[in-house]
Amino acid sequence: DVKVTQSSRYLVKRTGEKVFLECVQDMDHENMFWYRQDPGLGLRLIYFSYDVKMKEKGDIPEGYSVSREKKERFSLILESASTNQTSMYLCASSSGGARRDGYTFGSGTRLTVV
């Protein structure tokens, strides 16, 4: 009964590497989101997408890019990983009327950049 799947639970990457985080949802949701979660800072929005090939910057897009070639898949790309990008990354999706029911999240990817 998995609905939002993130490809990796744990990743360790080196500084300067290009990192791809993949997210797939099977609920036919229009909206998809990438967040990072850090202690004491809550969830901060990196990028979101309301449609295929569409993307919008969130609150902290610097150092990241995204790709949405298909409705069910939303990828987060760290162009050149840095240690301050060590974090828990969370993907979420929602339908158009998700304000009452919120978002469905994946299990998260714990990324460590060394």
Place this chain on the structure above:
Amino acid sequence: DQQVKQNSPSLSVQEGRISILNCDYTNSMFDYFLWYKKYPAEGPTFLISISSIKDKNEDGRFTVFLNKSAKHLSLHIVPSQPGDSAVYFCADSNYQLIWGAGTKLIIKP
């Protein structure tokens, strides 16, 4: 600038007692406020929401209260159980979700 504040980073409650988690907001135009629960190494899961036109919503052991004049809402968990130990986030749902920083709830046996 929309803000959602959870001023208590952590809260410790005895099993069986009431847990009260608080959230303050600045935006007066929201549609819903949502509460999420998050266990370590897992994604947040939706818990309960409240519409801006209501002052209370109840779902089993969970009740959310909204005080619009004070721009304050609270989540009550009665009775608290060990499985309730988690981080709780409140979020303002308007155009996007605006999140609080979270409160870590610890239920003591």
